[in-house]
Amino acid sequence: MKSKNIWKNALKLIPGGNGLLSKRPLRFLPSGWPTYFKDAKGININSLDNKNYKDFSIMGIGTAILGYSNSYVDKKVKKAISKGINTTLNCYEEYLLAKELLKHDRFAQQVKFAKGGGEAMAMAIRIARSSTKKYKVVFSGYHGWHDWYISANLSNIKNLNNHLLKNLKPLGIPKSLKNSTIPVDFNNEKKLIQIFKKNKDAGILVVEGARNQYLSSNFVKTINQLKRKKKIIVIVDEITSGWRETLGGVYKKAGLLPDIVIYGKALGNGYPISAVIGKKKFMEKGNKTFISSTAWTERVGFVAALATIDFMKKNKVFINIKKKGKFILNSWISLAKKNNLEITTNNFYSMPSFYFNYKNIDNEVLHTMFTKLMLEEKYLATNYMFISFAHSDERINKYLKSCDKVFLKISKFLKKKILKNSKTKRRLTY
């Protein structure tokens, strides 16, 4: 297998084999996941070994919200490329995109752009910290690789367990950053109140717009209160959740009142572009510190984002996606029941997930088995997925038939108790 050998070589030259944990085969099926693509269109991926798969897994880790190689977006990008992408003068589209985004985030007056989500988050933290003397950051969820975030594990190696990875050593983070960042579980409003009561120097809160589950109304109410009473700066990370269930962030549907919102991933349908959107009083403070990068002013990202938003508006992509996600989630539940499988599910519909839920069995073996058997059906699939506009109803129904078949097989394995802790089990650790 050509691509398998390439991956082995890549592991020698690139630590981990690539630049993104979520695209490593060990996350899905260590020895069988196809690894490299040759071309991709819609939800179809041809691997470097010339096998065709339908992607019912992470769709470019959520970037391909419209599907791969969307003609509408790509045409505009190619046209822009023909006219130049990175010159001594500025891109008009940087301004146009700022104007467009501010239509959807009415609380905000200003925007700054970056390429990646992690760097946009680091930018947001810098801006927030420029605006308050209470520099400690309370956070829930995953927010990238930068020092401010990983520093959470300096005081306790388990701090990021529920947010990023289990027992991650905070290697390379200056020890002086200890206690500068404090984790809180998603939707745990009691803990949130405690933390802010205890830490008088905590003035910044970072939460995700959704994290498998929607924001609970109590959590939202508590955050809005904290903001009003303690002048906490509220940053909402919509890098993963944004644009999937509304134009902009899902925070809007939850009634959360942010000061700064971050978008990334889906915003450019795969072309790197991220945005930090905030209230003028904070953004202008941030402008007094030095935040600047050549890569950020390159044109492709802006053009792709404008085209992607345009397409999303015209086609009401967020309604389409949510509906399909809800259907898939409910179908998993019925199919599991039909096949006597015990699963739990999460209800952020545009990114549905299920978990095998057995007590005396390593459920990761089951998840890996699901992937393996679905791969035989020509699907890239795991126990969670990002819904894209390119997932057709017809294809979803075919996929669910395969799920039914695979669930039945897993059910039989369980009955025969022939499950072992497979060596090829997926590893979600780092």
Added chain:
Amino acid sequence: MKSKNIWKNALKLIPGGNGLLSKRPLRFLPSGWPTYFKDAKGININSLDNKNYKDFSIMGIGTAILGYSNSYVDKKVKKAISKGINTTLNCYEEYLLAKELLKHDRFAQQVKFAKGGGEAMAMAIRIARSSTKKYKVVFSGYHGWHDWYISANLSNIKNLNNHLLKNLKPLGIPKSLKNSTIPVDFNNEKKLIQIFKKNKDAGILVVEGARNQYLSSNFVKTINQLKRKKKIIVIVDEITSGWRETLGGVYKKAGLLPDIVIYGKALGNGYPISAVIGKKKFMEKGNKTFISSTAWTERVGFVAALATIDFMKKNKVFINIKKKGKFILNSWISLAKKNNLEITTNNFYSMPSFYFNYKNIDNEVLHTMFTKLMLEEKYLATNYMFISFAHSDERINKYLKSCDKVFLKISKFLKKKILKNSKTKRRLTY
């Protein structure tokens, strides 16, 4: 003027008007610099106001090493776009680019990629700090906007004066990072020795491959000695200098022995791509900390870099550029002499610069005047420039004729003493 009004509006929506300090009009000619481009090819830029300029200034802040809209690179990028850019599976080109880069940096065994230069530097610092207990960073030069770097100004607001900007307040940087970073002037080997003698917890050195001037042999000798004797980890920032005078970093020509090298800017001829290249023992350590980003695995940057390197190899771009830069630098000197102007120059030939050097005059007024008068000649020009492969000998000669004309005018102004501290003077501060 259409673009002037757009810029005014952009300043309201985007702090500073754009994402990069170096592309702001106030850096050149606050009220007259054209601001936005419509299209660009070679060294030609058509502004949004439909005026044509030849770029003899920063060429997309050094990204457009082959010239704008290089057909060879753009064709390969467009082809890649047609086949998909960011899928659940990996890009083969990530591996190919790693392999290619390691041919040119023989000291190294591994590579990690990012999009921007600043984030690649932050990654390098994380990797280095993962590998040593002596976490303090001694640095010379400009290395981006991240906390590790800006923290230098926590102990003294002038620390970054010779490297980034004058008196930059370290807003938003945790105070606990005070003294974690120590500046040293470029080519000042005596100071370098002192710093490492005094700071036993300093184990990392960051220098630029070139900074207006080449690395001096004494500075290089000292660094190589420090590395040998004290096991200092040496990081060479080639984000700006790389690929201009050799394939890879100019550190090679100076005989510097790095542990980690960073490339960016020119590497993708304008498409965002950056690389951290290092010894396996450090890179693997860095892989035990969490460094990961979705944007980094997108395909366009890899494809663009492979094509750019290919073009540079085939056309010996680095020889071409250095020769032209040397010619322009020497021509500035002769033309200044001819017109009785006092200038000093810097000798990093691929990025030549000159400075008016008068004692009782604000030289910034003269630099601004140069830009203003050159703009009337249809050149984007300032007192420094990035040479590109697209600067033809014929056009360079025409440009130098305009320089001659403009130098004469400035000379006359100086004689008549009609210079004032113009209100429209350029501002290099933030």
